[in-house]
C-alpha cells in the first residue's frame with residue numbers, strides 16, 4: 001500500500017480494519033474513520049487547524065483528575081451526551097425521562113435516612129423534597145436506592161470546593177415500603193458549567209453562555225427496573241430554554257413552591273424562615289427482558 005492520496009486514504013484505513021474480529025468494534029471504528037475523514041474534507045482542514053485541535057484535546061485530557069472530568073464536559077457541551085442518552089432511552093408514555101449524567105456524581109455518597117438534611121451545611125434557602133418512585137403500573141417501588149446530588153446557593157458542587165471535610169448536597173437514600181422518599185436540602189440555583197478549562201474557552205470563542213438552569217440530580221436504582229438517571233429542573237428558571245448542555249425536558253420541570261416563614265413544612269415543623277417545597281413523582285421503566 002503506497003502512493004496513498006487524499007482520495008484513497010479513507011479506503012486504505014478501512015481496509016486496515018478488515019482483520020478485526022470484534023464486529024461491534026469494527027463497525028464503530030469504520031464509522032468513526034469515515035466520518036472523521038468526511039469532516040476533514042468538508043471543512044478542508046488545514047495543518048495549523050488540526051494542530052490547534054490536538055492542542056485542545058491534549059489540554060482537555062490534562063484538565064482531568066479525580067474531581068474534574070473535562071471530556072464529559074466537552075461531550076455535554078457538544079450535545080453528544082444528550083444524543084447518546086436520548087437514543088438509548090426513547091421517550092416512553094409512562095416512564096420519567098432520562099437526561100445527562102454530568103461530571104459531578106461521586107460514588108459512595110453517605111446513606112442517609114428518610115427526612116434527613118442532605119445539605120451537609122451547604123449555603124442556601126431550605127428546601128423540603130417529597131417524591132414517590134413507582135413502576136409503570138403505578139406500583140410503589142419499595143427500597144429503591146436513590147442517589148441525589150446538587151449544587152449549593154453559590155452554584156457550586158461540594159467537589160468544586162477545596163478542603164470541605166464532608167459531602168454537601170449529596171446522599172443516597174432508600175424509598176420506604178410505599179415507594180416514598182423525603183429529604184431536606186437547599187434550593188438549587190442556576191450555575192455555569194466550569195469555564196476555567198478548554199471547554200470554557202470553546203464556549204467563549206463560540207459566544208455561547210455556560211449556564212445551566214437550577215436542578216437537582218437523581219439516580220434511581222431498583223431490582224427489576226432500568227436505572228433512571230435524571231434531573232428535576234426548577235420551574236420559571238431563566239435558562240430552561242438555553243441550557244448549556246441541552247439537558248432540559250419539559251416533563252422534568254418541577255414545581256418548586258415558596259412558603260413564607262411560619263408556614264407548616266411537610267415534616268410538620270413550622271420553620272421561622274421562608275422555605276421551598278418540591279413534590280415529584282418518578283416512574284421507572286421495567287428492566288429489559
Ligand code: BEZ
Pocket residue numbers: 072073076100101102103104193194212245
Ligand atoms: C451538571 O448538571 O452537574 C452538569 C452537567 C453537564 C455539564 C456540567 C455540569
Ligand code: FE
Pocket residue numbers: 102104150151215217
Ligand atoms: Fe448539575
